[in-house]
Amino acid sequence: MVGCIFIGIVYLNSLSYDNIKKNISYYIFESVRGLVSMSEGYESEALLEKRFMNRLNAIGYKTVKISDEKQLTDHFRTLLNERNDERLKGTPLSDTEFSRVLHQMVGTRNIFEIAQLLRGSDIQPYGKIVIQRDDNSQLYLEFFDGHDYQNNTYEVTHQVTINTKYVNRYDVTILINGLPIVQIELKRRGVDFSEAFHQIIRYRDESFRQLYRFVQLFVVSNGDGTRYFANGDGKLNSNFMFYWTDRQNNWLNDIDAFTSSFFVPERLHSMIAKYTIFDNDNQRMLIMRPYQVYATEAIVNQAKHHPEKNGFIWHTTGSGKTITAFKSAQRLTRETDAEKVIFLIDRSDLDLQTAKNFNSYLPKSVTNQPALDRTDDTRSLVKQLRSKDDPLIISTIQKMNVAISHSKYKKVLSQFHDQRVIFIEDEAHRSQFGEMRKNINNWFKNSEHFGFTGTPIFSENIGADGRTTETLYDEELHHYLIKDAIRDHNVLGFSVQYIGTIKGKDTTIADEKVPGIDTKAAFESPERLKQVATHIMLNHDNVTKNRQYNAIFTVSSTNMALKYYEVFKKLKEESHSDLKITTIFTWAENEKDAEKKQDEKFKTSRHGLDAVIDDYNHQYGTAFSTDKFSDYFGDISKRMKEHNAQTPDDNIDILIVVNMFLTGFDSPKLSTLYVDRRLQWQGLLQAFSRTNRIEKQSKPFGNIICYRNIKKETDDAIKLFSGGSGNFVVVPSYQELADQFDDKIKRLKEVAITPGDVDDLHNQGEDKLKDFVLAFRDVLRVQNKIRVYDDFSWDKFENQLSEQEMEQYRSKYFAAHQALEQEDGGGEKASILDDIDFEIELLETDKIDVEYIMNLIKSINLGSKESKKSDTNKIKRMLNNADNPELKSKADLLADFLDQIIPKLQSDANVSNELNKYLAKRRQNEIQQFSEKNKIPLDIIDHQLSDYDFYGRTNSQEVMRALSEAGYDFKQKITIKKRIKSFVQKTIKRFAMS
Known part of the structure; x- marks a missing residue:
């Protein structure tokens, strides 16, 4: 019963007192029932799903029966009408009005844009749209409240079936106000949960459309292991599946513990509404890790309840301190009465890419200043300090010191002597111990300071001034050490x-x-x-x-x-x-x-x-x-x-x-x-x-x-x-790895004594081929680690596996991967590929594809004429030599952008936004030209492009009907229908950049 007690404690700590009594009896019952079930054999996937649904019911989710896409849309429409009853004045949305709602909410938006619409901004409220009613009046509709979690409806459904080219049946979907926000895929205990990850990716690529494009988070679990990760438009990386933990960094890995902490409505709402970051340059949404969430909450709570105290966050280098600091700063500007929140960094830590990231995460201010100005011009900082429209300022400690020390600015900034100002200071292990910090403290007398450091100053590593991080910042608010980060696979050893x-x-x-x-x-x-x-x-x-x-x-x-x-x-x-x-x-x-x-x-x-x-x-x-x-x-x-x-x-x-x-x-x-x-x-x-x-x-x-x-x-x-233990930090010695290598080679030889024997496995079924893939993958993994040691030589393993044999096995590994891909029929058939994490990246170098080129374009250095020219020429060389068919189809678009737009951009321009605007304009021009050349009404083409975005096909019946209304005869309609279909397919493919 120890496991049951642990789950109960986690659960009680995560709920308010009002919810505790009604759930204790349920959890005791479920824990006992689970033990009985496990004693009878392993827990099936169906039973795991049923129990998971019951747990969600116990913490506040209502089960609704939704079988398919139409029922999902109808259910959302019902809840949308109910939420906006006063605005609708008793007249529910008509079919035409609701189609406008769907077009406004989804339309041609990508997942990134939908995520931004859901959350809104400081200027645009959370989850609101405006449509035109049938009587031409304007109507505001609210579909998500990001401020108050209680002002939303939390539901759960399961086994929703979507019919596209393949039939996809989703395990569990969490709905907020009728919108599918979290998709959960479950596998029975003992199955590698990476299978669930691959299945989610397949579902997303094959059938996530219309309202399912609102899915923000994925959760995968096999009961014993559970991870979460953010949805996105591009390729999703399994390296960015995150563990959920408690505040002390202990894993809540079991689905019971995970659910009772992560899925409590208040916590889930906070993850959706508060703990996401938008990377505008790369058009992706980032979901914060648990230690980042807890650190942010600790800072906000300290500022709200103990403003007389400072504090510091000890998060190891490489764990994403900057994102945590940004999110903390954003929340402090919204939730405290501070006149200014100032994020201070050390200029020596500020490289070009860091500056671009800062400006990508935060929008430009109302005064049109970049969120972070890399120049030495102190006037821009003083302008931001004086402006009422800039509650959040990002600056270097050096520039801030100049601003308060310069005689011409002292009078202007004297108002800040007594006003409440909150400083968030990055890399506090170095930059905050000198004269500049003292000068800032003396000027901003009513200030609070929150520092971030991966390497605090203790008595053991104390400097000449004799101060430790704790004496400077009062107390540690949260820690996440290098051993924690390595354990969680957030950094390497x-x-x-x-x-x-x-x-x-x-x-x-x-x-x-x-x-x-x-x-x-x-x-x-x-x-x-x-x-x-x-x-x-x-x-x-x-x-x-x-x-x-x-x-x-x-x-x-x-x-x-x-x-x-x-x-x-x-x-x-x-x-x-x-x-x-x-x-x-x-x-x-x-x-x-x-x-x-x-x-x-x-x-x-x-x-x-x-x-x-x-x-x-x-x-x-x-x-x-x-x-x-x-x-x-x-x-x-x-x-x-x-x-x-x-x-x-x-x-x-x-x-x-x-x-x-x-x-x-x-x-x-x-x-x-x-x-x-x-x-x-x-x-x-x-x-x-x-x-x-x-x-x-x-x-x-x-x-x-x-x-x-x-x-x-x-x-x-x-x-x-590492808090006293460095066991996690340094990887095994050469001899330990050599012993592992020997063991993995023996296992490989048990499956296929020679590379030639692998050919016979193709005739013995998928399971035999899978055994080879897994055995050789393990050899690859150890060889990848041991190869860097000076002691390593293939001569030492000649009797077990020669270098020549290794290369032959590599070829067989590639062939096995290709064979299994060809046998994957999709649909409801479970593919063996879902069971295997093929590590082809251990064998291949980076590929120059559309995603790679797009990332290069977005990171062009606009601040230097020489760098701009060098970056542009580099990308154009790659485009000229492209052998990727998808990239070649877009090469002229991207080259024209480099030639026509990049030279005109100012240093503070957002390349990603400019590229999106350029592509949208080019796309519309090509649509217009096609329309005029073929004498086809523009609205017919636009409608078919939208249909193709949604359904992956054009609507032939609708095209024929529209052409009939336009006066075309039958033969003309057949010809034009083919042209439209071909043009739509080509255009969608040509302008898809993710």
Whole structure:
């Protein structure tokens, strides 16, 4: 009964007192009944579904019987009439009016636009539309209340059947006000719940239409494991299925525990109405993870109930602190009486992509200022501070310090001495301990501060000022540690290798501080630098999976960065290597005196960087210099993030740095950190964490390769920032992985002794082929991890599996995948593909397709003329060389946009919005031209395009009827009908960009 007690506790903690009594008896009954059921055998999918429905009933959901799409639409219409009875003045919507409602709510909107309509904005209220009534009057209709969860109707239905090309029957659908908002797919206990994920994707692609396009969230469960994830227009990634937890980060994995916390109407409503973020540049909706939700709630509660206190959030690097901070800031502007909420970041953490993300998440203010201005112009910040229309401001701490320190602004900003101002401060582990923070505190005397940090300052890593994060911010409000993030698969663990490069008589020299030895000279000797650079060049392809990923190399000084750059340059020339290597750093202010002397003896790091940038310009066709350092920085950031194995000429493979890019830089394409310097505490973990962003299965962990013996510093830092236990953080040793590899090879040989034996499995049924796929997939997974170790060599496994055999098995794996795809008949037949997560990405490089090109276009750097030109030329080269049929069909559209629109855009323009407007205009022009050329009424074509969007086909009967009314004879109607069908299919395909 321990499990029953646990479920009860979770449930009671998640409900109000009024709901507790009526549900206790039900849960006791259900728990006992569940034990009996389990004693009789496994719980069937049907029983799991029935019990899940009962649990939803117990926490406030009414079951409604809806069998098909028509009943769903009729039910929504009934509830819509009831909700808007006063506005309708007793006259329900007519058929024509309701068709206008559906067109207004769904029409040609994509899923992203529908999600925005549901939630509304600060300007447009939640869930409201306006239609024209039959009497030509305007009618406002409300279909969702995002403010008060109780002002909505919560229902559940199951086994809704949708008939399209395939017959799809959905397990459980949660309705809010008659709209399908959450779709749940269940599998019996013991079945991998990834099967439910694949089934949902198939349903979404095959039959989600009309009101089902309102689905915001998916939940998948096999009873024991449960995940949730957001709906979207593009490809959904199983890496972004999230666990739900309690406030202490404990998994609520079992469907009972999950339901009693996540599906309580108040919580579900908050997830829909409050805890989503819209990424406008990428046209996608992001759903927040549980620790982000709890941290946001902790901040808002503190501000509401204890405004005299500050607080900090300890969320590990890579866990999405910025999204949490944004959402907290948004809620504080709406739910407190603060005059201003100011989100402060450190300029050194602000790369180009981060700035674009900030501006993508938040709309422009009423004063038309960008949410975040990357310039040094303090006037724009002062203008926002003075404006009543800008309750939420985003700025760098440096710019804020200038604003309050400058004599010309002091009088203007004096009003803020006593007004309530709330600061949210990113990267609080560094930027908030200096004089700038003191100046801000002294100016904004009635202020509250909430800090975010992945690496707090404790007594162990305390700085010279003697202050810890807790003394600065009063108390910790929520924590989510690196061990939690690795457990939840939100970030990767680390593979750390230490490569000895200097040996004394008896031991390896650990660092530069060894008494009696001039270790600095030894560590910086040309022979050692060449040795380290040679090792990196020989192993780089292996550790980055043939340059599918890239690397940062951190060194001790700008002088060392330039020395290493020259060593690499010489080695590349000697070996004819095509590795792309560059460096970036800031130069010291005191070098200006040396520059003035213009003496060769006083060569500065800036002179050296200018030489590097000259090489860079020659390599990439750019025109940067140290006078345009921010543009050079932005271009490097972009190339590091957009690294693609199929476009090697545009990539940076290794970036040499001192401190830059070691904090605040997030790129899934960065997999490796080379280290030739001393690192410790927060600096070490921040640097390591550049490599551990989730990408796909071919990136199993972050590679850390150290040419200094910093094992103690590594162990100490991991222990400190993991709450005392670093067991989750560092991946298994080489020997542990070698043992696993051996075991997986033995299992593969049991299924197919030789690659040739796999051919026989094709004749023995799907199950046998599935056994091979799973066995070889396990071999792939371990090989993908062990390959980065210096100790790994195929010679060591020659007796078990040769490299040649491995390649032959790979070919058989591809063939098995293709065979099973061909056998997948769709419809109601359960496909074996739903059972298998094929990891083809372990075998293939990135594909240049429509989605990839669209992401490149949306991230064009408009702030620099050189970068804009370079980005545009890069994309046009890809379009010219496109071999993807879908991409080729759109290449002229995208190329015209690059030529005609991009050059005219200002630096603060939203490329995504401009592209959407351009495509909409081009689409309408092509429709108009087709209409005029074929003398077909425009409304007929528009209507058929809408039908095709909804149903995946044109309506032949409707076309014939409309053409008859237009006066065409029978022969003309047949010809024109074919033309319309062909044009509609081509147009829908040509302008579909997701």
